[in-house]
Amino acid sequence: xxxxxxxxxxxxxxNIQSRRQFMRIATLTAGSALLAACGESQNxxxxxxxxxxxxxxAVTATAQASLGKTYFPSPAPGVPEAFTxxxxxxxxxxxxxxxxxxxxxxxxxxxxxxxxxxxNHYWQELEKRLNVTWNVTYAVGNANYSEKVATLLASGDLPxxxxxxxxxxxxxxxxxxxxxxxxxxxxxxGSALNxxxxxxxxxxxxxxxxxxxxxxxxxxxxxGFTGGTLLYRKDWAQKVGVPNPKNANDFxxxxxxxxxGDPDGNKSADTWGMGFAATGIATHPFFMNMxxxxxxxxxxxxxxxxxxxxxxxxxxxxxxxxKMFAAGLFYPNSLTYTGLQIKQAFTAGKIGSFNDGFxxxxxxxxxxxxxxxxxxxxxxxxxxxxxxxxxxxxxxRGFLGFTGIPSSVGSNADRVKELLxxxxxxxxxxxxxxxxxxxxxxxxxxxxxxxxxxxALTPTGTNEIGNLTNLMSGPLVYYYPSEPPLAPxxxxxxxxxxxxxxxxPVDSLVSPTAMKxxxxxxxxxxxxxxxIVRGIDPQSALNDLIKQWMAQGGxxxxxxxxxxxxx
Amino acid sequence: MERQVYTDMVRWDxxxxxxxxxxxxxxxxxxxxxxFPFLYVLAVSFSSSRDVADGRLIIFPAHPxxxxxxxxxxxxxxxxxxxxxxxLVGIGTAFNMLMxxxxxxxxSRRGVPGNKFVLWAVLLTLLIAPGIITKxxxxxxxxxxNTLWALIIPGAILPFNLVVLRxxxxxxxxELIDSAKLDGANDLQILRxxxxxxxxxxxxxxxxxxxxxxxxxxxxxTIYLNNPQLYPVSVILRLLxxxxxxSMTExxxxxxxxxxxxxxxxVVVLAIVPILLIYPFLQKYFTKGVLTGSIKG
Numbered sequence: 045x046x047x048x049x050x051x052x053x054x055x056x057x058x059n060i061q062s063r064r065q066f067m068r069i070a071t072l073t074a075g076s077a078l079l080a081a082c083g084e085s086q087n088x089x090x091x092x093x094x095x096x097x098x099x100x101x102a103v104t105a106t107a108q109a110s111l112g113k114t115y116f117p118s119p120a121p122g123v124p125e126a127f128t129x130x131x132x133x134x135x136x137x138x139x140x141x142x143x144x145x146x147x148x149x150x151x152x153x154x155x156x157x158x159x160x161x162x163x164n165h166y167w168q169e170l171e172k173r174l175n176v177t178w179n180v181t182y183a184v185g186n187a188n189y190s191e192k193v194a195t196l197l198a199s200g201d202l203p204x205x206x207x208x209x210x211x212x213x214x215x216x217x218x219x220x221x222x223x224x225x226x227x228x229x230x231x232x233x234g235s236a237l238n239x240x241x242x243x244x245x246x247x248x249x250x251x252x253x254x255x256x257x258x259x260x261x262x263x264x265x266x267x268g269f270t271g272g273t274l275l276y277r278k279d280w281a282q283k284v285g286v287p288n289p290k291n292a293n294d295f296x297x298x299x300x301x302x303x304x305g306d307p308d309g310n311k312s313a314d315t316w317g318m319g320f321a322a323t324g325i326a327t328h329p330f331f332m333n334m335x336x337x338x339x340x341x342x343x344x345x346x347x348x349x350x351x352x353x354x355x356x357x358x359x360x361x362x363x364x365x366x367k368m369f370a371a372g373l374f375y376p377n378s379l380t381y382t383g384l385q386i387k388q389a390f391t392a393g394k395i396g397s398f399n400d401g402f403x404x405x406x407x408x409x410x411x412x413x414x415x416x417x418x419x420x421x422x423x424x425x426x427x428x429x430x431x432x433x434x435x436x437x438x439x440x441r442g443f444l445g446f447t448g449i450p451s452s453v454g455s456n457a458d459r460v461k462e463l464l465x466x467x468x469x470x471x472x473x474x475x476x477x478x479x480x481x482x483x484x485x486x487x488x489x490x491x492x493x494x495x496x497x498x499x500a501l502t503p504t505g506t507n508e509i510g511n512l513t514n515l516m517s518g519p520l521v522y523y524y525p526s527e528p529p530l531a532p533x534x535x536x537x538x539x540x541x542x543x544x545x546x547x548x549p550v551d552s553l554v555s556p557t558a559m560k561x562x563x564x565x566x567x568x569x570x571x572x573x574x575x576i577v578r579g580i581d582p583q584s585a586l587n588d589l590i591k592q593w594m595a596q597g598g599x600x601x602x603x604x605x606x607x608x609x610x611x
Numbered sequence: 612m613e614r615q616v617y618t619d620m621v622r623w624d625x626x627x628x629x630x631x632x633x634x635x636x637x638x639x640x641x642x643x644x645x646x647f648p649f650l651y652v653l654a655v656s657f658s659s660s661r662d663v664a665d666g667r668l669i670i671f672p673a674h675p676x677x678x679x680x681x682x683x684x685x686x687x688x689x690x691x692x693x694x695x696x697x698x699l700v701g702i703g704t705a706f707n708m709l710m711x712x713x714x715x716x717x718x719s720r721r722g723v724p725g726n727k728f729v730l731w732a733v734l735l736t737l738l739i740a741p742g743i744i745t746k747x748x749x750x751x752x753x754x755x756x757n758t759l760w761a762l763i764i765p766g767a768i769l770p771f772n773l774v775v776l777r778x779x780x781x782x783x784x785x786e787l788i789d790s791a792k793l794d795g796a797n798d799l800q801i802l803r804x805x806x807x808x809x810x811x812x813x814x815x816x817x818x819x820x821x822x823x824x825x826x827x828x829x830x831x832x833t834i835y836l837n838n839p840q841l842y843p844v845s846v847i848l849r850l851l852x853x854x855x856x857x858s859m860t861e862x863x864x865x866x867x868x869x870x871x872x873x874x875x876x877x878v879v880v881l882a883i884v885p886i887l888l889i890y891p892f893l894q895k896y897f898t899k900g901v902l903t904g905s906i907k908g
Contacts (some may be wrong), residue, residue: 152852153839153850154853154854155850155853155854156686156688156689156842156847156850156854157688157691157839157842157847158839158851160840175676181837182837182839183833184833184846184849184850185849185853188833188834191743191833191834192833192834194743194744195743195744195747195834198744198747198748199747199748200752262690384871388870388871414660415661495808503685503686509690585758
């Protein structure tokens with residue numbers, strides 16, 4: 045990654061991150077509404093009502109008044125804004141982005157097919173607002189994605205907007221490097237980015253992380269920079285007398301309390317300290333974080349790379365996990381359960397803690413409260429295992445896939461700009477006119493006003509909206525209509541986590557050996573570590589594992605990444 | 612009938628009471644073991660979220676509910692998927708049978724030019740299968756992409772079924788065919804009036820293989836079909852399971868899906884039910900047909 049472009053991105057984006065962002069939103073609000081009340085005679089749908097947009101001055105005034113009360117701006121880079129009340133609706137795009145043609149999209153679907161276009165009012169309205177014909181082809185879930193991508197690339201029949209997820213289909217990295225997708229760096233860096241106001245709102249770190257070998261090949265879909273976090277039962281922690289663990293010993297006591305201290309008070313030993321999914325034990329985030337294990341790779345002063353497996357910190361982490369297993373503090377079913385089943389075990393009150401993505405916090409709090417109103421779920425921010433040591437937090441790249449434009453389409457600069465304007469529309473921030481439409485559809489038809497003045501999707505709405513525009517969304521914000529006070533709490537958790545955050549230094553780099561061998565090596569490492577943790581193999585087996593990893597491609601991978609890093 | 616058999620038998624051939632009861636007991640245990648998974652699937656599909664959370668997913672759910680089924684069946688996508696699957700099974704199997712029987716008959720007659728070569732070419736495809744991309748490109752060039760025919764025409768004749776059917780046709784006495792020829796019948800008439808009526812068992816078995824294959828088609832559907840209205844029911848059910856597994860996002864709290872396991876089990880039940888309904892009627896052909904071709908004459 046070139047030095048000058050990263051600081052340029054950082055400089056430009058820093059301005060946006062400040063509170064003055066709000067003034068910008070207000071000034072962008074145009075007087076004229078984007079949508080007209082349309083009621084076609086042959087269309088039996090209810091006419092789309094005129095959305096009352098708030099005059100710019102009123103938006104600014106409300107924003108200033110709610111600072112610190114219902115609006116909590118981002119305290120640090122990468123930490124989302126938090127709201128306990130929605131903002132007044134504002135307009136973020138001044139004119140329809142499309143020029144009337146057709147846009148073919150390739151994305152992944154995780155839901156049953158949407159209502160067909162001729163009966164789908166949301167779809168028709170979307171096409172009006174974007175001013176294009178919107179056609180979507182889907183891959184059926186993540187599992188189908190890599191095959192579908194392979195056939196699409198081979199057939200040469202590429203869509204205009206291509207959802208790229210190199211995590212699910214690593215072969216895409218090769219396609220990208222060979223020029224299958226347009227290099228969008230000139231369109232999305234520096235002053236050119238300001239043409240797309242919503243994309244310019246993205247955190248600078250996002251643009252840095254999505255770059256591959258220093259070039260931007262697509263617009264990232266923001267997701268939040270948090271990685272795996274440990275969710276735990278705060279009410280149980282209170283009950284067993286360890287409400288505030290500060291080091292590994294405290295943590296061990298907490299786990300013992302969960303397992304042996306009968307935290308649910310039902311007089312039977314049916315609870316355990318932690319559950320884990322066996323396929324993720326080798327790099328279980330919380331233990332990695334407590335012992336300051338580097339996030340996959342560590343860059344040494346001489347420029348070489350050390351794998352987490354080879355570090356002393358990792359040895360200590362594995363020893364601790366073994367100690368916990370030997371003491372019977374892990375949920376026995378962890379050895380066979382999937383991540384989803386562990387999550388369900390937590391909801392059912394069988395385990396006191398488990399690792400999952402940050403967004404599960406709200407989900408779990410709601411689910412558990414329906415079964416047990418006294419339950420309280422929180423996030424345990426990692427602390428140093430030993431006094432005087434350091435803890436870290438493995439952050440993620442901050443996006444869930446990115447949308448690229450195939451080279452065949454990208455040769456026409458005007459077309460690229462049109463497509464980027466469309467993505468800009470889809471990236472509208474929460475509470476904007478556009479975002480409200482994209483997520484909630486047509487008022488009264490796709491959504492209804494529920495209790496407490498919160499709009500909720502109707503079944504019709506869920507079927508109409510589906511995954512039509514899921515390839516892009518606005519930046520993450522914390523807003524929970526059914527539990528408003530959680531938003532600033534979540535923001536504070538995120539701030540504390542990212543403050544000790546470490547990034548994976550090789551995330552956007554390519555290593556040919558890694559593309560071939562990573563999956564095999566990951567399975568090997570996980571199987572062996574599981575054996576060590578269970579006590580089947582001694583701790584010294586870790587040294588043998590390291591040697592094996594090096595022989596089976598590890599050294600080669602380290603060398604290739606080091607080269608790519610210093611290119 | 613049983614008693615009649617026993618009275619015909621000599622006293623020391625009658626199975627002893629002890630032996631019989633042990634036999635029955637073993638059979639009962641085996642039956643329970645085999646049936647239990649299906650009963651479990653059924654029970655979970657009728658369970659409520661309360662039962663799932665409590666972890667008490669036993670044979671008779673404490674709070675039975677139809678929530679999982681109504682969630683799967685709402686929105687009409689399931690019925691659309693059923694329509695497509697029925698098309699595949701009906702039209703597809705008919706097409707398969709047409710192609711397979713005519714080819715098997717032709718390959719089973721002596722003296723047909725190119726006989727050995729064609730048979731050899733068919734067996735070669737058993738050994739060498741194309742990759743996804745090559746198959747995709749061929750299907751694309753024939754213009755079959757995004758139609759249900761992409762799931763029917765490529766692979767219309769399965770080499771295994773062809774060989775089995777050919778073997779069966781070979782076992783029909785040549786004299787029958789010759790006498791029909793003497794009466795002036797041409798090949799098509801022979802096939803229709805003599806060979807097919809004699810082969811009912813084999814045809815039923817092969818048709819069943821094809822039909823079940825079409826009902827289960829999933830992978831090809833996801834690759835060749837872009838229009839979601841054409842997805843067969845297997846793909847719809849997979850998507851419903853995926854949808855049920857998603858965590859709630861704040862803005863989309865229109866309705867919460869029932870717990871994932873209940874949705875998955877409801878999906879399994881709905882996918883098996885049509886086959887279960889048809890199977891008893893075809894069972895006698897199936898058991899006879901499975902032995903087809905294994906014993907000569």
